[in-house]
Amino acid sequence: MSNAVEQSAPAEESEVLVEVEGLKKYYGGDGMFADPPVKAVDGVSFEIERGETVGLVGESGCGKSTLGRTMLALENATEGSIRYDGTDITTLSGKDLKEWRKNAQMVFQDPESSLNDRMTVGEIIREPLDAHDWKTMNDRRERVLDLLSAVGLPDKHYFRYPHQFSGGQRQRIGIARALALEPDFLVLDEPVSALDVSVQAKIIKLLEDLQEEFNLTYLLIAHDLSVVRYISDRVAVMYLGKIMEMGEAEELFTDASNPYTQSLLSAIPEPDPTKTSRRITLSGTPPSPSDAPAGCNLSTRCPAKIKPESYADLDEDLWEGIERFREVVRERARIALSTGDRVRRQFDRFDRFDDIEESRADTFDGIEVPERVDEEIQTAVEMVKRGRPTEAQEHLYEEFASVCDDEPPEMYEVSASGRYSYCHRHSDEYEDVDPVLTRRADSD
Amino acid sequence: MARSQSASTDATDGREDPILSVRDLQTVFYTDDETIRAVDSVSFDVGRGETVGIVGESGSGKSVTARSIMGLIESPGKVLPESSISFDGQELTDLSEKQYQSIRGSGIGMVFQDPQQSLNPVYTVGNQIRESLAVNRDITGEEATEEATRLLRAVGIPDAKRRLDEYPHEFSGGMRQRAVIAMMLACDPDFLICDEPTTALDVTIQAQILDLLKELQEERGLSILFITHDMGVIADIADRVNVMYAGQIVEKAPVEELFGNPHHPYTRALLRSIPGEHSRADGLETIEGQVPTPNEPADHCRFAPRCPKAFDDCEEVPPQHVAVGDAEDHTAACLLYPDDLSETARVEKHVEIANESTEEHS
Numbered sequence: 157m158s159n160a161v162e163q164s165a166p167a168e169e170s171e172v173l174v175e176v177e178g179l180k181k182y183y184g185g186d187g188m189f190a191d192p193p194v195k196a197v198d199g200v201s202f203e204i205e206r207g208e209t210v211g212l213v214g215e216s217g218c219g220k221s222t223l224g225r226t227m228l229a230l231e232n233a234t235e236g237s238i239r240y241d242g243t244d245i246t247t248l249s250g251k252d253l254k255e256w257r258k259n260a261q262m263v264f265q266d267p268e269s270s271l272n273d274r275m276t277v278g279e280i281i282r283e284p285l286d287a288h289d290w291k292t293m294n295d296r297r298e299r300v301l302d303l304l305s306a307v308g309l310p311d312k313h314y315f316r317y318p319h320q321f322s323g324g325q326r327q328r329i330g331i332a333r334a335l336a337l338e339p340d341f342l343v344l345d346e347p348v349s350a351l352d353v354s355v356q357a358k359i360i361k362l363l364e365d366l367q368e369e370f371n372l373t374y375l376l377i378a379h380d381l382s383v384v385r386y387i388s389d390r391v392a393v394m395y396l397g398k399i400m401e402m403g404e405a406e407e408l409f410t411d412a413s414n415p416y417t418q419s420l421l422s423a424i425p426e427p428d429p430t431k432t433s434r435r436i437t438l439s440g441t442p443p444s445p446s447d448a449p450a451g452c453n454l455s456t457r458c459p460a461k462i463k464p465e466s467y468a469d470l471d472e473d474l475w476e477g478i479e480r481f482r483e484v485v486r487e488r489a490r491i492a493l494s495t496g497d498r499v500r501r502q503f504d505r506f507d508r509f510d511d512i513e514e515s516r517a518d519t520f521d522g523i524e525v526p527e528r529v530d531e532e533i534q535t536a537v538e539m540v541k542r543g544r545p546t547e548a549q550e551h552l553y554e555e556f557a558s559v560c561d562d563e564p565p566e567m568y569e570v571s572a573s574g575r576y577s578y579c580h581r582h583s584d585e586y587e588d589v590d591p592v593l594t595r596r597a598d599s600d
Numbered sequence: 601m602a603r604s605q606s607a608s609t610d611a612t613d614g615r616e617d618p619i620l621s622v623r624d625l626q627t628v629f630y631t632d633d634e635t636i637r638a639v640d641s642v643s644f645d646v647g648r649g650e651t652v653g654i655v656g657e658s659g660s661g662k663s664v665t666a667r668s669i670m671g672l673i674e675s676p677g678k679v680l681p682e683s684s685i686s687f688d689g690q691e692l693t694d695l696s697e698k699q700y701q702s703i704r705g706s707g708i709g710m711v712f713q714d715p716q717q718s719l720n721p722v723y724t725v726g727n728q729i730r731e732s733l734a735v736n737r738d739i740t741g742e743e744a745t746e747e748a749t750r751l752l753r754a755v756g757i758p759d760a761k762r763r764l765d766e767y768p769h770e771f772s773g774g775m776r777q778r779a780v781i782a783m784m785l786a787c788d789p790d791f792l793i794c795d796e797p798t799t800a801l802d803v804t805i806q807a808q809i810l811d812l813l814k815e816l817q818e819e820r821g822l823s824i825l826f827i828t829h830d831m832g833v834i835a836d837i838a839d840r841v842n843v844m845y846a847g848q849i850v851e852k853a854p855v856e857e858l859f860g861n862p863h864h865p866y867t868r869a870l871l872r873s874i875p876g877e878h879s880r881a882d883g884l885e886t887i888e889g890q891v892p893t894p895n896e897p898a899d900h901c902r903f904a905p906r907c908p909k910a911f912d913d914c915e916e917v918p919p920q921h922v923a924v925g926d927a928e929d930h931t932a933a934c935l936l937y938p939d940d941l942s943e944t945a946r947v948e949k950h951v952e953i954a955n956e957s958t959e960e961h962s
Binding site for chain 2: 215216322324352353354355356357358360361379381382383385386387419420422423424425426427428429430435437438440441480483484487488511514515518519
């Protein structure tokens with residue numbers, strides 16, 4: 157209760173420790189001629205209560221590590237605020253920032269590279285104490301020995317070097333170092349993903365015990381969903397810089413609402429061969445964070461995407477074909493043309509993209525394409541062949557785009573426990589996610 | 601149930617004439633002060649059209665097993681002469697480097713964990729597939745380009761023809777692994793070794809690659825040896841599973857039997873240490889101690905120091921594979937089995953089997 161002076165936090169049982177609001181972290185994009193910025197974190201808001209473990213999951217490149225680093229002020233936020241115990245840390249600098257850093261620490265993924273091989277274990281764990289000029293030299297040594305025993309390593313390891321330890325032991329050293337300054341809040345960035353299952357279980361147990369002992373608050377970043385489910389109280393699912401769904405861990409894992417969460421969960425192979433659960437396979441790969449879709453982030457891959465009204469009656473296979481073809485055209489629009497190509501295009505001699513015909517034939521192979529759809533596709537193909545894939549992309553967009561492509565979805569509360577999710581299908585206007593997914597899975 | 605039955609009959613059909621048969625494989629690494637028995641007397645079969653999994657923690661010897669089959673063990677490592685690896689009726693351990701090359705070219709393909717390793721960054725993906733076609737199948741020119749496009753399409757890469765002219769860095773991780781698989785298919789192999797092919801990928805992409813492998817297997821009748829540390833992946837893809845620990849196979853069983861009715865204390869502990877559906881209240885089980893470095897001869901059970909059920913003889917007698925459970929091809933190497941015998945009788949039985957197998961060798 158040190159630096160929460162201005163705001164007196166409500167003295168309830170559940171006390172908010174960290175409050176993130178509208179947080180954005182962009183890389184690049186400064187200056188008039190720069191490429192569009194990489195939107196690693198793009199408007200994220202959530203709270204973490206004291207003593208709670210919040211899991212943050214998502215595929216690689218979704219911005220979860222950047223979010224974790226920004227929350228510890230290791231990266232400067234582009235926009236938004238991070239209130240820690242009432243203090244907005246994005247405004248701190250210099251001495252204040254250094255003082256604040258005692259409160260929040262990080263445990264890194266790779267125990268091989270996050271420890272300095274030239275320092276003894278004792279020196280490594282003592283380093284944060286030295287940096288903050290903590291008490292006397294003797295006290296520091298005492299503290300390091302306490303920490304070693306807290307993470308289950310014997311005293312004699314004080315004078316050994318990191319290379320003498322296994323992965324699990326090294327991770328223990330990393331955890332001891334993070335605890336040195338008695339922080340309240342720890343960001344655990346993939347703390348067990350480099351470890352074997354049997355070792356992993358021990359580190360998870362250690363993290364649980366430490367949380368209880370020191371009343372720690374965790375933000376656990378991981379791509380291994382079973383670990384997150386096991387250890388977290390609440391879970392946030394991230395995709396392309398945004399939170400798609402957040403809520404109680406167990407509920408989110410058994411009864412997810414967002415199509416992305418559902419696909420992600422159904423993709424985990426379960427250690428039970430008798431289980432034949434319905435797997436929702438997401439097509440393709442996530443778009444680049446510098447070129448996120450205008451509407452819903454998931455709109456390029458969504459298994460439950462809303463069809464535009466005029467095409468609502470289209471067959472599922474055909475609809476999928478159209479979406480795939482749009483992806484092909486979108487990819488082509490991203491290829492930079494050489495000057496020669498531009499000149500040829502000017503004089504109608506451009507032929508580099510003639511093979512689009514083949515891709516089209518591939519995509520719609522064995523699918524019956526009604527005339528009105530075929531016409532639109534043909535127009536787009538002609539545009540691509542003339543060297544104007546961006547125009548083709550826009551043409552297809554105008555013809556086939558739905559609300560999912562146009563508008564970012566609102567936040568909807570989807571359960572009594574306060575779980576929320578971003579998806580147009582949660583509004584009353586459209587059919588809900590589940591029946592659509594079931595129907596589309598059946599038609600496969 | 602229907603699935604399990606058809607799978608098991610297929611498996612027995614295939615195993616009468618296995619495509620790969622490994623017997624007593626021993627791969628050692630000589631260092632200055634000790635000999636590491638990375639793979640120590642490993643035997644298993646892979647039937648035609650079947651997927652056999654090897655699962656184990658790091659250092660259990662699963663990758664070395666794969667590399668031994670591919671003939672990729674380099675000094676100071678050595679495959680000991682007692683070992684036998686027979687592929688499609690041909691003994692591989694006697695082959696010269698040159699003969700091995702042709703096996704790698706057309707018989708066995710291998711997919712590694714990191715697709716970046718298998719692709720050359722300065723050539724286009726198309727070039728690399730065409731090269732593979734030219735070297736292994738004598739297909740060149742226009743025909744090679746056609747075939748390469750067909751292969752990329754077969755592994756589910758959209759807009760395949762254009763993608764041929766791109767470099768590996770322009771592909772995403774999942775696409776790269778698909779391209780590597782296409783390169784393997786260019787050799788038209790009968791047998792694919794997949795060494796942690798999805799470990800570096802995200803779950804949604806992993807699901808795509810696993811589906812792709814299953815599809816290809818069905819279309820082309822491929823046999824697959826699949827190596828991973830992930831129990832979930834093994835449950836998803838394998839027909840039969842071998843569990844490895846410290847260079848040895850400790851339990852082998854059809855996949856459903858292994859997960860439903862595990863017998864070896866190590867397999868049981870491993871399955872219980874996965875944070876799956878059980879909640880936090882139950883707690884996670886951990887295995888005390890660490891995986892040992894297999895630097896001593898196998899004259900005892902290597903899991904004994906960590907085993908909750910170990911007794912004195914475990915340190916003295918090397919456990920042998922004995923039938924356990926209900927399924928006929930379910931075996932475990934543990935002195936606790938067969939559990940219908942008394943402790944002394946069990947130990948005697950193991951000693952007996954061990955002696956028989958040494959006599960065979962001498």
